[in-house]
Amino acid sequence: MKITTFILFLAIMQASAAVFSQKITYKENDVSLKKVLIEINKQTGYNVFWPPKSIENTHKLNVDLENNSIEEALNICLKDFKLTYTIEGKSIIIKDASTTNTNIPLASIIADITVTGTVRDSKGATMQGVNIQVVGNPKVGTVTNNNGKFILDVKDGAVISVSFVGFITQTFTVNQDNKVFNIVLLDDVKQTQEVLITAYGRKQLKEAVVGSVTTINPAELKIPASNLTNALAGQLAGIISTQPSGQPGQDNAQFFIRGVTTFGYNNTPLILIDNVELSTDDLARLQVDDIASFSILKDASATALYGARGANGVILVTTKEGKIGKTTVNFRYENSISQSGQTLQLADPITYMKLYNEATTTRDPLAQLPFSQNKIDNTEATLANAPGSNPYVYPAVDWLNMLFKKSTLTQRVNLNVSGGNELAKYYVAGSYSLDNGLLKENIQNNVDNNVNFTNYQIRSNVNVNLTKTTELVVRMEGMFNEYNGPITSDGAFQTDLYNIAMHTSPVLFPAYFPADSANAHTQHILFGNYSGPGGSASNDIQDNNPYAALLRGHENYSESRISAQLELNQNLKFITEGLTFRTLFHINRYSYWQSSASYSPYYYSVGSYDKTSNQYTLDWLNPQTSGNNVAREYLLLSRDPSTDNLSSFYFLQSMLNYDRKFGNHTVSASLISTEQQTVYSQVYDIESSLPYRNLTVAGRATYSYKSRYFLEFNFGYNGTERFSPEHRFGFFPTIGGAWVLSNEKWWDNDLSNIFQRLKIRASYGLVGNDNIGSQRFYYTSNVNLDGGNPATFGTNNSYTRNGVTINNYANPNITWETSRQLNLALEFSVLKDLNVTAEVYRFYRYNILQTLNSIPVTMGLEAPISTNYGSAITKGIDIQMDYKHAFNKDFWLQARGSFTYAESVYASFEEPQYNEAYRSEIGQPIGRQYGYIAERLFVDDVEARNSPSQIFSAGGIAPMGGDIKYRDLNGDGKIDGADETFIGYPTVPEIVYGYGVSAGYKNFDLSAFFQGQAMVSFFIDPSRVSPFIQSPDPYVIGNTQLLQAFADNHWSEDNQNLYAEYPRLGVTGAQIENNRQQSTWWMRDGSFLRLKSLEIGYTLPKLISEKLAVKKCRLYFNGLNLYTWAPFKLWDPELGGNGFNYPIQKVFNIGINATL
């Protein structure tokens, strides 16, 4: 009412400024009432006010006014409408006729009771904009403010209802004793109004979605780790995910949507952040606090609009935008302690030496023992710290302990500010995280060699309403990573120190020597090493001492991506109601460089040792002055500009949308065009320097009737520069439909008591993939006209030409890899609070690019020829469940679970016609390994001799008793490649699941999440774990350490266990070559279940938080990867065969989250 008065006042002011006619003349047919009223305003100068809803959808009328007065005109015009009017001064006020009494008596709204309260959601966050309404009196009501508070005057005994979209409406009766309310609104699981984010950021009611889309509340992805991809496993039905390493900055999980659905080149999903294709790294660094929505699109209908790039599924993330209201500041700080989840158990040095001796004589009884009894006795003395013992002459080094700390600290800070008004909204966020590694540093050495990964992010999303129908969105983001870590031998950043430590003898040399008298003034660390007969002193000596490898330097990289995005949303209702247009331009620039600095360690060994005086002298081992191995005290920088990487990317998208409801019929349609380009700096030839481009036209049409029947058609029409003009564009249509049975009239109360909601849906269609191989262009050949096949002539070889190399042959027939996808789903709500979505699907992926294996080498081709030959079938089930229940206003409970099963098999595969059917790839699961079937160990040498021959290489050594006996599958009397077959489950799990429970009581909340995987195999790599032998990794020279499990249980003359954990020992790779073959002997069950996270939170009571001047403050303590149940015990099974890698981290974290 007050506003009306104010407007009236303004109107009067305005009217007094001009003189108008009091008569109206207007003649028009089929005109809207609104237009007539505007005309009246024009002619008379009277301001006309109307309740928009009342005249919005009125029918058209014919007007014929000839010098009529205002009153006459209004009477004529309004006579057919249930509208009335009053004239106050120079204003005409149109009202609904039903509101008989516009002047509500003052007495009736004078409150008896002032009700106050706060509304929160189940997480304890205050809710803004919640409707508080007196039941039966729609005039009395209010909404909660920014702090979730409301105040309302009502009559004693009135019933108020508290409602918000997506939440269960609650009602309360007000009386003198009950007028302060702390209300917790619970998510309405039955609510069909849940909004999903689908392709191109379209917000769609869950009810209307036909495709397969899983959306997760981003808060569920909040774990105490700085890598978002580590949180995906088990959270979203349809994602198969595993994490192969725990090293900060190098710990991205690998993830697949609905499993590995192709054996082609690219099997990873398309990642879209705010509509723009970005990398896994970009997703990994994204701050959960900045995410507004997180969806995965799983079937053809959902991904069709991405056509060419959607075949592997799509991950769709949008970032937050500001909301109208006062400025809100949200702050989060976390501090974590991180430690290895599981450390390797190694045998002690004495056992190591004894078994090394055993390993030597068991293969060659006459061989000289590597360790004398004297050495063993003295090492025992070292371990016992006996008087007269010397840990430098007779070392016993625990390398893992020497190199790695027990735990390390990690900090994360996140701050965001949002707010806005009708004109503009903003969301500005910044974050900082610092992850430290477990590597030790040395005080003698101020080179910072520990892993240290820092991430900074700045994000700003601003929405500006240029006009009532035009919105401009500006998104700016900067992501900056700085990594520092130990030198690695391969130039990648995944540390190999675990690997080096695991392949270094514990008793050969100490990590370093204290200075002897001769070296009293030496400035450098006197690192230990060795040389001698049978030793490996060579030019690679530098990597032999893991401690030196750790301390000698550091390598670092710096990476950043800066992006700017401009989006314009235009409502085109002036053309027709329901039409909107959006255009979006995104550009980003990525940059990366790396460098390293290291010194070259000085190595020493004990030259002479006087046992009586316990004095030793040192020999300097690397005095040479040339080669790789020259000792150097000072740091030298190593920087290779060819590792610099810059790329520039732009993306342009335009979209026309139409969405309108006609009675019971709702139709919508979209037409989208996109264009994107990436150019890279890291190029090696003309072809790789050319821009990578994509073009898309995509469209969507939907129809629904009465929220019961939904029909949807989508298509993507995509172009890529990689194929020949005939195949450049691919057309990928899909069709889908849904039926909400519970919205049918016949769905009576009896049924809805059981199933509150029941929906079935199905979709069928095609999606494509153009990223099918490493070749840049398939339709042109790639020839290196100056390199690769040189020849030199002349007396002194003075004339050389580099020759020509064919890298690829032209193949204009190569075309899109395509997936034909069928998806069936059932969604229902049962027991009021339990929501279930269950889906089954069958994908048929065809035209998978495959290298032709059937071309004999006699063709003499220089490069393989590929063709679109392969196909694969994926079948699977996704189930997502959630349950929410509030027992009363203080106590709520939530549970959720997801289950993903995906099995992909080769349907067709170009392969030779093997004589043995079991060698054929067809019908085998993708990722299933190939190897021998190990029966048991040979009983003795006689059995080994009399069994089918097992020699695996030129010059191979025949097996002995205690070596692995393989099955002669084809019965030809020899074990060779023809006896290998497919064994175990794939190395990517076929089942990933997770379930969690959270509960809140008053200010406390508690949640736990379990995650697991099943139907997965991995293979222990025998050439890397076998004790005493040399690892095949070129940078590792020492002899492999002895795992306790192998020390305890291996075949030996004394313990002829045919099923021992480890077969007969040996000291060279050649001796145990028989046992190093991939076989079922080394196959292990990779399944596990882990307590992934556990969290306890406490929200400060209002009294305290008000004192602290914060709106809300929550303290929480949580843990990550706390406990794992797995059949495999030697290391974390999620590492797979990669057991000597940086372990998966167990994290304990304390955090605070405050809203100001």
Added chain:
Amino acid sequence: MKKYKSLLLALLLFSGLSCKKYLDVVPDGTGTLDYAFRNRNEAENYLFTCYATLQQLYDPTTNAGFTGSAEIIYPNNLTQHPISEIGFDLVRGSQNSANPGLDYWDGINGGEDMWRSIRRCNTMLANINEPVDLTAAEKQRWIGETKFLKAYYHYYLLRLYGPIPIVDTNLDITASTAQVRVSRVPVDSVFNYISNLLDQAAADLPPTITNQAQELGRITSVIALSVKAEVLATQASPLFNGNPDYAGVKNKNGQLLFSSTYDPTKWQKAAAAAKAAIDACAAAGLKLYTFNAPGTIGTLPDSLVKVLTIQNAVTEKWDQNAELIWALNPVFPVQGYATPRLTQLSAVNIFSNPSTFAVPINTAELFYTDKGVPLNEDNTFDYANRYGLRVGDAASQFYVAKGYTTINEHFNREPRFYANIAFDGGIWFGNGKTTISDMYHVEARGNSALAGPHDLNTLNITGYWPKKLVNYLSVYDDGFVPIDFHLPVMRLAGLYLLYAEASNEANGPTADAISYIDMVRARAGLGGVISSWATYSNNPSKPSTKEGLRAIIHQERRIELCFEAQSGWDLRRWKEMQTVLSSPQQGWHIYETDPGNYYQPTNALIPVFGIKNYLWPIQDNNLIIDPNLVQNAYW
């Protein structure tokens, strides 16, 4: 559908993009194979591409002729693997069909990809008319070179695999499965194809290289004719000429792949070809090499000149070596493996040189006595007491260190023994010392000796080094400074012996045949065959029969071409490899210091060689991919 698509395209165009252009990112001028033949300059580059594989054959460690006969053996228990050991392992019986060693069919495990090389030659020949600025004369020469290479690559496969498919023209990459599944061709057809191609090549090629500074190493007609002689001799040799072992080997369609009967006319052709090659060599000015001491060295005793003549026939600079028919441009890469440690510094700095090529006693005993007959035939030599100790004296001071104790059989040997073999107590002229008053000798007994075993990776497991493979000017002291040389693929002495062999096989022991053997012997300081045998052999009439002379020629060839990557091929074609590898390969007790203990023959390697090993197995996988291919016999 088409309508919709055009509608969509129209929409795309409407959106302001010319989509066709947008996606057409490949600019004109992006290199394709056509550019390789646009002009002479580019085409020359492609010619060199054809040569590239040939030059990769320089590495003896992947040459079955070098590693396959146990002339040199290599330990297989080292912890470091600086060279490819696959070839050396083959004599241990490691060959297999699943993953063959020195697989030149697939280009793996030490082998080069010969089929790929043949395809390049065919591409060259198919496009040779494209370059606009190529003169007719040059075009003719390039055609000749390419045809030679194509023939040689076929020949290389033939020696290893016997009957092979002939790829005369390239199949298109879109060829059908049926077309690409080629079959093997009878071995005589392959020989004839190669010999015919070599004839064509020889006709197009120049006899000598005029611009040596820039072109030395390019193929000449002399090379083509010499290779043809070897090809035809191989065809006539027992392995391929009526070999009963291969009588039943046939293609899947029943076609026999080997001739079942011995054909003596093949030797006639071989002899004629060898004669033609010898004539061509003579016309080109080639002659047997003799050492002329450079001014810096001064006058040397005749005994040392003979040694250096023989050594340098291999290690002399190739433009100075009048005997050299053909060598490859990359230099001999493994001199350091053939050199014993002679100096204090070399023994300290064990990293710089592995010194691991070990010559077994069998090979060392192959060399004649100074009477020019085999050790066990020499009626002046106490064969039974050959391992008896003897101290070096003044008479043999240029061969054995004076006063140093060694054994009887290291004395009174032909100069080729001293040129080829370094042994405990043997004189090593060179290595930085080039005066006769101060010469190195080898000390190899026990690990305190300079050349003795110091550690696992730098030891010689027999006590003999292949001295011929080291230039006498190479210096191994504090580090290894080699004087490079090019290991001959063919030299005149070998061609002479090839002619003698073919002639003897074709016509029996004629004076003509023996005269060519005697030329080689004379250069080595030995008397003629007839007189040497008549005087000193306990089998004086041996040269008078075809079989006797054959044995003499075979041993002569093994001696003359020892360590030159020939015996592995010769012993195969003669079908003598199985005999040679039937006894253990022995060395001395290398860890012993006392000569009495040291000179005890001890097994260093037990070879394994079956009849199947005469030819290589085709990798199993190839037989699965191409069902028309049949495996070699016994694999």
